[in-house]
Amino acid sequence: MDRPANATPLNRLSARQVATGIRRRAFGIRDVVNACLARIRERDGVVRAWVDLDEDAIERQVSFAERTGGPLAGVPFGVKDVLDAAGWPTGMGSALYRGHAPRYDAGCVGQLRMAGGVVLGKTQTCEFAGIEPAPTTNPHDPSRTPGGSSSGSAAAVADGMVPLALGTQTGGSVLRPAAFCGVVGFKPTYGFHAVSGMKEAAHSFDTPGLFARTVDDIAMVHSLLMNEAEPELPAPAPRIGVPEGAIWDEVTAAVAGALRDVLAELARRGAEVVRLTLPPALRDLAEARAIVNAFERSRDLAGEWLADRDALGPSTFRIVERGFRITGSEYVAARRAIEGARAAASERFGDFDAVALPVTADVAPPGLGNTGDPRLQEGWTALHMPAMAIPVSATAAGLPIAVQLVARRFADRRLLAAALWIESNLGSRQPRAAGD
Numbered sequence: 001m002d003r004p005a006n007a008t009p010l011n012r013l014s015a016r017q018v019a020t021g022i023r024r025r026a027f028g029i030r031d032v033v034n035a036c037l038a039r040i041r042e043r044d045g046v047v048r049a050w051v052d053l054d055e056d057a058i059e060r061q062v063s064f065a066e067r068t069g070g071p072l073a074g075v076p077f078g079v080k081d082v083l084d085a086a087g088w089p090t091g092m093g094s095a096l097y098r099g100h101a102p103r104y105d106a107g108c109v110g111q112l113r114m115a116g117g118v119v120l121g122k123t124q125t126c127e128f129a130g131i132e133p134a135p136t137t138n139p140h141d142p143s144r145t146p147g148g149s150s151s152g153s154a155a156a157v158a159d160g161m162v163p164l165a166l167g168t169q170t171g172g173s174v175l176r177p178a179a180f181c182g183v184v185g186f187k188p189t190y191g192f193h194a195v196s197g198m199k200e201a202a203h204s205f206d207t208p209g210l211f212a213r214t215v216d217d218i219a220m221v222h223s224l225l226m227n228e229a230e231p232e233l234p235a236p237a238p239r240i241g242v243p244e245g246a247i248w249d250e251v252t253a254a255v256a257g258a259l260r261d262v263l264a265e266l267a268r269r270g271a272e273v274v275r276l277t278l279p280p281a282l283r284d285l286a287e288a289r290a291i292v293n294a295f296e297r298s299r300d301l302a303g304e305w306l307a308d309r310d311a312l313g314p315s316t317f318r319i320v321e322r323g324f325r326i327t328g329s330e331y332v333a334a335r336r337a338i339e340g341a342r343a344a345a346s347e348r349f350g351d352f353d354a355v356a357l358p359v360t361a362d363v364a365p366p367g368l369g370n371t372g373d374p375r376l377q378e379g380w381t382a383l384h385m386p387a388m389a390i391p392v393s394a395t396a397a398g399l400p401i402a403v404q405l406v407a408r409r410f411a412d413r414r415l416l417a418a419a420l421w422i423e424s425n426l427g428s429r430q431p432r433a434a435g436d
Contacts, residue, residue: 070116107194123152148371172377298323
């Protein structure tokens with residue numbers, strides 16, 4: 001099929017553009033899949049976003065999608081390697097699961113395949129969705145971390161290898177890599193997306209999430225997973241809360257300045273931007289969240305610890321060892337503290353379509369030995385609130401800066417409507433990867 005010479009490369013189209021183009025026969029499913037595979041062959045030696053590609057399995061899916069269609073109509077997507085995808089091993093970033101072959105898809109993977117999506121392969125993850133780094137590099141600077149633990153999914157979308165990818169978030173494992181790699185990341189309200197077929201990390205926090213290059217794609221796919229209509233467009237101008245206080249003391253001048261400029265621009269375009277004081281119950285959230293995380297990780301990995309603990313990475317080993325020392329009474333007290341903070345935050349956030357704050361304290365740090373600081377993301381995960389990272393700026397060196405949008409529990413549609421309004425007013429601000 002002939003396309004104009006100046007047309008956007010197929011591997012750089014959004015998921016909606018891919019689905020629409022295939023339905024209109026502007027190009028075929030194989031054309032898109034082959035363009036994505038070509039980009040992977042060109043760039044993955046540097047980015048290292050993928051664990052496993054199986055072209056025979058891809059071909060079977062293409063044939064299925066061509067026969068059956070569906071709302072995703074052949075859209076390729078990546079799957080974080082803690083989520084099962086039938087036909088691929090699920091290695092979970094760990095030597096303990098090398099060659100582990102699940103029979104069925106994880107629930108969220110199966111839903112996307114039922115809609116016509118094509119799994120392109122498994123993407124790199126930190127060990128058991130923790131903090132033991134994966135080999136993935138940042139597409140904007142391979143000497144810097146892409147974030148974790150959904151590092152491969154974020155990097156693959158940012159580099160134009162795939163328009164859509166699945167990740168998971170227990171602390172900041174969707175939002176931080178999205179921010180560092182310059183793509184849109186979305187973590188829904190806890191429990192909204194299916195968790196079957198997902199290796200548990202800390203079961204009271206674990207949430208599947210989405211990566212894409214546009215908010216529009218996130219809204220489309222989330223609505224499909226939830227079996228509901230997409231938020232109406234044009235979305236109304238949102239009411240945005242901006243927290244005061246110590247959050248801004250933790251971020252660099254470059255990040256704070258970029259976000260304040262963006263918020264001022266949104267206010268000029270009609271958004272109501274209001275200062276917000278966070279409830280006192282959130283002050284001790286980090287300590288309570290750390291207790292729950294370590295306690296649950298140790299119990300969720302008890303079988304692996306018993307059978308082969310010496311094969312765990314050092315970061316995983318340390319947190320599991322710590323978790324087994326935490327008592328049940330300490331865990332219960334931490335859970336109660338989180339419940340109190342959850343109620344207080346939900347009440348305070350109810351007056352806003354979204355609350356805006358930094359995703360990270362700085363741009364992606366140099367080195368691949370750690371995945372960055374989760375503190376500005378993990379509290380909202382513990383509170384079960386929906387949250388997004390949206391790229392809004394970049395440094396002179398081309399490193400992305402993102403804004404984090406958070407809403408009260410169950411207000412995912414309200415959050416997405418606000419994010420769509422922001423995207424329509426700011427346009428796409430995803431910086432190009434180094435290989436473009």
